[in-house]
Amino acid sequence: MLIFIVRRLLQTIPVLLGVSLVVFLMIHLMPGCPARAMAGEAADPAQIEIMREQMGLNDPVLVQYFRFISRALTGDLGTSVVSGRSVVDEIFEARFAITFHLAILGTLTAVVLGLIIGIVSATMKDSFLDVLLMLVALFGLSIPNFWLAILLIIEFSVNRGLLPIVGWGELNQMILPTLTLGISGAAIIARMTRANLLDVLSQDYIRTARAKGAGELIVIYKHALRNALIPVITVVGLQFGGLLTGAIITETVFAINGMGRLIMQSITQRDVIMIQGTVLVVSILFVAVNAIVDITYRLVNKRVDLN
Amino acid sequence: MEKDKDIVLQVENLQTSFFTEDGELKAVNDVSFSIEKGQSLGIVGESGSGKSITSLSILRLLTGTTGKIIGGKILFKGEDLTTFSEKKMQSIRGNRISMIFQEPMTSLNPTITIGEQIAEVIRGHQKKDRKSAWEDAVKMLSGVGIPEPEKRAKQYPFQLSGGMRQRVMIAIAISCQPELLIADEPTTALDVTIQAQILSLIKKIQRRSGGALVMITHDLGVIAETCDAVAVMYCGKIVEYASVAELFESPKHPYTMGLLNSIPSHETDSEEDLYIIDGQVPSPYELPNGCLFAPRCPYAKEICQNALPELLNLYGNRLVRCHMQQTEGRELEHDRWKSPSGS
C-alpha cells in the first residue's frame, strides 16, 4: 500500500512539470508584451527594451522556463503587471480561502443531494418518484450553471428579496453560489449512485443477506450502500475539477473575489503573469486532489480489489 | 395421519414465472414434492430446468427479478409461506429455513468481516448482544472446520479460499439451527477435492441436527452421496421421483436414463460408453405441446408429440411423467441410448 501511495505521488511529478510547461508556453505565446504593460502605456521603445531586459524576456525560452520553474519552487510566481502585487500573495492572502470555502460547500451540497436522490431513486426503481428524480438529475446535468445562477438571483433576490444578489461571507450570501456550484455535481453523483446501487443490489451477496432474513433497510444501508459508494469516490474527485471552473462562473456572477474571478479579471486585463500563476495553482490543486482521491479509493477498495 | 407431523416442507403445484419483454417464462411449472424431518431430498436437472428457481421460490427470494410465484402452495410445518407477509418471511429466512448458494466467491459481502456476517444472522433472529453473537459466530466457524476461528472471524472474504468461503456460507446457514436447509449447487464452483469435503460436511451437519435437507444439483453423483430421495426436473416440471436407490437401480424416465448414462464411471472407462443426450433443452418461450422431452427422446411416439403426460404414480411414492410408462407400463430398454457418434 505504501508503495502504491509513493508511486502515485511520484506520478504527479511529470504531470506537474508538463502542466507548468503548457502554462508557461501559453503565456509566452500570448499577444501583448508584459514588458510594455510593466513599463506603462506612455513608455517609449527604449524604455520597453530596458524592461524586457530586466524581466529576462530576451533570454532563450528554455532559460526562461527553468527560471520560471525554479522561482515557482521557491514560492515565487512573479508580480502582477497590473497591480504590481506578488502573485503568490494575491492568491493565498486574498483569494484562495474564499474559493476553497466555496468549493468545499459546493462539494458537500453535491455529495449530500446526490446521495439522497441516488439512494431514493435506486430503492424505488421504476416508481414515479424514481422517474421524476432521474428527470431532475438530467435537468441538473444539462442546465448551464451561469444561467442557473442568474435564474436563482432573479427568483430569490430580485422577485422575492430573500437573499442578497452579490457578495460572500455572510451565511445568506453563501446559499445561492453554493447551490449554483453544487447542482451539476449533485446530478452526476445521483445518477452514479443510483446505477451503482442497482448494480450492487443484483449481486450474489445481497441475495445472501436477504436469505439471512435481513430486512430491506439493512440490506440497503449495511450491505449494498457501502459497496455502491466506493466508485462514487472517484466521481467526487473528478467533480472537484468541474467545481474549480464552476467557481469562475459562480464568482463572476455573484461578484465574489475568489480565484475564479481573479482568473477572469487577469484575462480581461491581459495580466499574463497573474494568469500564469493562477492557472498553475488551480491545476496543481486539481492534480493533488486527484492523487488524494486515487489513494483514498485504493485504501477503501483494498478489500475488494485484491482477489 | 401420524406421518404428517414429520413433514417439514410440502410444495403443492408450485408455479413460478418470469415476465420478460419476450413474454412469460414458466420456470417452475406445477411442481409438487414433500420432505420429512431428517430426510434429504435431491432435486436434479440441467441448468434452466427450474431447480434453483424452485428453491428461491420457497424462500421467496425472487426480489429484484421479474419472477413471481403465480400459483400453488408452499407448506412449511403446515403453514403456507406464499401467504406470509414479507416481515414474517424475514423471521423465517436464515432462522428456520436457510440456504447455501452456488458461488462462494461472490455470495459473501466483500466489505464486511466474515465474523460479522455470521453474527449478524444470530443477532437478527435471537436475542443476543454483540459480544455473545460474535462468540457464537466464532464457534460456528470452528464447527464448520475452519482453523484459527478467532483470527479468521476478523478477516474479510478476499482473505479466504473458495472452500473456506463455502464453509463460512454453511456456518451462516446453520447458525440458527434451521429445520430446513436448502443447498443450491453448493459444490459446483469448487475444486474436486474440496467438493467431497464440503458435501460430507453438509451431510454431517444434517445428521447431527436432524433437520431436513434439499440438495439442488445437476450432478447425480452429489445426489448419490447425500440424498435419500430424488426428484428429476426438466423444463420446469418434475419428470421422475424415486428413492435414490431405486432411481439408480431402475430409472423409469428416458431423460433420467440419459442422465445416468452420461455419468462417466470407473467400470465403463472406454469413451464409447459415454452417452450424450441429443439435441437441446427447448426454449422456455416455445415449449413443445406434448411431452417436454419428446424432441430429444429416442423412445418418442406420436402421442408424445401431442399430449403432455401426467405424473403417474407407479407404486408407493414412485412417480414418472412418461407416456411409455402410462400406456404400456413396460420396462424401457436402456440400449436405445447410444452415443451419437457411437453407431
Added chain:
Amino acid sequence: MSVGTKRKLKKIFKNRQLTLGGVIVILFILVAFFAPFIAPFDPLEQSMPRRLQAPSSEHIMGTDNLGRDVFSRIVFGTRVSLVVGVASTLMGGIVGVFFGIIAGYYGKAVDTVIMRVMDILLAFPGILLALGIVAVLGSGTEIVIVAVAVWAVPTFARIVRGSTLAVKKLEYIDAIRAVGASDFRIIFLHILPNVLSPIIVQATLNVGSAIVAAAVLSFLGVGTQAPTPEWGSMVNAGRQFMMENSYLVFFPGLMIFLLVVGINLFGDGLRDHLEPKKSK
C-alpha cells in the same frame, strides 16, 4: 422487412429516451437550417425606438437593449451553438480517437508518451484549458471551436485506448496479423469498427458539453463576439437588465438547456442501446 429488423426497430422506439432526445435534436437542427425562414426579423437589425420591449405578439420573446428581436437572434443562435458543438466534437474526436488507437495498438513507449500528454491536458480542471487557449489566441467563434476541441481530446483518447486494448486481446486480431495484414489495415478495418460504439456515445454526449462549454466562454465574454447572435453571450448581455427585463436572460438560457437536455437524452438512450451492459 425481416422479423429481426422489426424487432430492432421496435426496441429503438421502445427506448423512449432515444426517441424523445432525437426529436428535440432534430427540431433544433431544422430551426438552424431554416433560420432565415423562421426568424421574423433580421437578428442584427437595431432599432432604438423599440428597445427593451417585453414579449408581445409582434416580438414573442421581446427585444433587447439595442432593439433587436430576441426570437430572431435565438433562432440564428441555434446555428452557432450547433456548429460549435458538432465541429469541435469532430475535431477533438478525430484527434482523440487517432491518438487513443495509436496508444492502445502500439503500446509501450508510444502509449506512455501519448497518455502522459493526455494526463497533462486532463490536469487542467474543467474548461480552464479552453479558457487559456482563448486567452492566448483571442476570442471568436473559430477559436472557441479549437479551444473546446482541444479540451475534448483527452477524454476521447482515454476511452478509445481502453476499448482498443480490449479488442487487441481478441484472438482474431492475432490471426489477421498472422496472415500478414498491415498495421494500417488492422487499425482501420478491424479495430476501429469494433470501438465505434463507445466513440459514438461519447461523441453524442460531448456535443452537449461542448455546446455548454462554448456558451460559458461566450458568457464570460471571451467566446463568440458581438454582434453575432450566440446564446451564451445573449445571457451575458441580458444580465444587466435582469431586474426589469428577465426575459432577456431567460429565453437564450432556456434554449441551451433544452438543446443539451435533448442531446443528453439521446446520448443516454444511445448508450443503453449500443452498450446495454455499461448503461449507468
